[in-house]
Amino acid sequence: MTVELGSDDRCRRRRTRPHMIAALPADPGHTLRYRPVMANGNGVPEKVAWVLVRDDFVLVTRSHGRDRFYLPGGHREPGESDGETLVREIDEELQATIDPGSMVHFGTFEIGEGHPEHGPFRMICYTADHRGELTPSREIAEKAWFRYADRDRVSVIDGLVFDVLHEAGRLS
Template identity: 90%
Template sequence: MANGNGVPEKVAWILVRNDRVLVTRSHGRDRFYFPGGHREPGESDSETLVREIDEELQATIDPGSMVHFGTFEIGEGHPGHGPFRMICYTADYRGELIPSREIAEKAWFRYADRDRVSVVEEMVFDALHEAGQLS
């Protein structure tokens, strides 16, 4: 779903453990992405993240623990991509992180795996690496 300016947005979950970050790959895709998705009409970021993580990984996000990590955006002129914005949060969760039917696989990536994610995710990888959270 797009924001008021018509830029498509995704609300994403950033989960770092042991210098690795959680990513998922959907069926039929080669690239990995951060778990999360687009808002339904009227949803807040926290409602979106809770719903999407339940749908994708069968885990329950604690909305009270959500912390905005950053908002990352590519513009109209980015080769091969239109404008896109990803709003990223860290958050605690309950559950086992079991991929649902829409998720082909989950993985834990290091910074060296950066070339296996999408353009916007690369920006987040860089920010995590610069912050010393991803080796």
């Protein structure tokens, strides 16, 4: 699914998976703070993110010096596929190994040009199996398992993922 938030704070939606439906307002109380990311051919900065849900909780991480939590993942290096990016980023951030063969596209979320907090920005999300303990490393100060009630502690774009998980009954 792609969710786009425009300057008028109304959502436009395009479904890529029929069971995922969201029409979500912008939340000006959140600030997106991402390090510089690679842009796609359209010049939109992108992040590849991992959605890991266990027992109605979703995994999030917080970088050193940041207040907000984010889904684990990061920017694509030149020439990398989404799978290569996710494998590298999760190894760097959580010292775990993603099984690229198990990756399933969960949704693509986008904040459009003119959003009051940030834009444009695109986050391409995947679920995937992993091996190894989830141990924060390098730039990650901590990992946490959040419920939907913790939505106000994540970025705007990550909040969109929380909303979809909640509507699907996977995050209470």
